[in-house]
Amino acid sequence: MKKLLIILHDLNAGGAEKMMARLAGALAEAGNDVTLLMLTGGGINAERLDPRVKQVELRSARSSTAVPALARFLRNNRFDAQLAALTHVNVVAIAAAALSGTLARLHVSERNAFSYDKHVNPAMRVRAAYLLAPLLYRLIPNPVICVSHGVAQDLINTTITRRQDVTTADNPVLDNDFREKAPGCPSHTWLQEKTMPVIIAVGRLARQKGFDTLIAAFARLPNLSTRLIIFGEGTLRAQLLEQARALGVAERFDLPGYISDPRAEVAAADCFVLSSRFEGSPNVLIEALSTGTPVVSTCCPYGPQEILEDGAIAPLVAVDDPAALAQAITLELTSPRDLNRQARIDAAARFMSARAANTYLAALLRSQPL
Structure with a gap:
């Protein structure tokens, strides 16, 4: 059993939040001790979380102010691997991991086309995170986990990120028994x-x-x-x-x-x-x-x-x-x-959950797929 941490902003209704909640459950199903930490807290996807997954909410006013609290948490709770998702959260996690001495265990992930996504949110803190992230991705010890080969190539083509700085892993979109499960009744x-x-x-x-x-x-x-x-x-x-x-x-x-x-x-x-x-x-x-x-x-x-x-x-x-x-x-x-x-x-x-969990475990623990 491995002790694993997933770091998110919150569990609101975005695709990344939904997938990280599903990944946490799949990793727990595979026999791991999984904690999902939210820099702020709450969100509609919290109800989807597997009951075996521990939840931690730092309740920070915003992601950018969560570095000290996250660093303390990482220092006091040692994990075999830590995974952050979304660019601005990645920057916060890298800073906190560096302060807590856990950078070697940290992995970050990109969920969208970086060169396009960086123009979506005009907030200064978010813009700063997108400027800083590629530099940090070259300096951290573990490659950035990207959700597709296109996302990985986009990072390489449009930033200073190198090919050795990235890897890929599929999202855990579907239940393992989705073929046998009849879809529910439509609401519309x-x-x-x-x-x-x-x-x-x-x-x-x-x-x-x-x-x-x-x-x-x-x-x-x-x-x-x-x-x-x-x-x-x-x-x-x-x-x-x-x-x-x-x-x-x-x-x-x-x-x-x-x-x-x-x-x-x-x-x-x-x-x-x-x-x-x-x-x-x-x-x-x-x-x-x-x-x-x-x-x-x-x-x-x-x-x-x-x-x-x-x-x-x-x-x-x-x-x-x-x-x-x-x-x-x-x-x-x-x-x-x-x-x-x-x-x-x-x-x-x-994109079944068990396959995705296996791929992520291989990336997080640098082992062969189980």
Whole structure:
């Protein structure tokens, strides 16, 4: 049994938070003593945490002020390995590990396309973290764990990070028995009593997710009875609703908010669409594939190309091209639903929790996969 620590900002509704909660559970399931530490605390994903995982909340006002408290915790609680996630948390963890003398045990991870993600949050502290992180990644003893080869290559191509400074590990997106587990019942009325084709998308209502392109593509579909549901919350809600009204599709479009079980909704839909401008390794795309539902994705940096094997598993279209996206969606909606179904499910199986836990253990402990 190894004593392992995962360091996060909190357990709010982001993809990284959800995956780290799942990874903590998978590592505990593998027989390890796992603690998940939050620099601040709380969040909707706390309820997903395996009861075997210990929770620690430092209750710092913000991540950047948590260094002293985290250093004390690391000094007083020795772990075989420590894993931090997200760039600003990585910088805090590196500083605290250096102060506590535990830098040799620390591993950090990048969850998104660094060269794109660094422009998203304009806050000075976050900008400073993105400037400092690549330098620190060259100095720390362990390589940065990236969620895809694209994310790793992006770090190498756009920062001073070297190839020897990075490694990769897949996200623990799916339960090990996902093939045998029937998806739950959908919550949306359009999916419970489906009378016409329904397209699903899931994600934060933010520019990164490209939902404006998806709505523009939706308005081009020849079947005027088709409906579109985008699950998620974010700052662009009003803008997306106004776009749908302007394009004359508002009556067939819905933004119902955050959904805790996207697989249940996607399994009942006719097509899932990932319209992102950039990603790291889109978990919702993997969840969609696992249901067998037809999928269309942008060929955005990074992740979809690797997951969909350069378009062999499902169609890939250019970013910000509503015409191409509409054409690909129309093809999926008019093709037999079960066409390539098994290939989609098999592609998702790579991201089962036990496999991911094994890969992370190998990276964290520098051992061979168990």
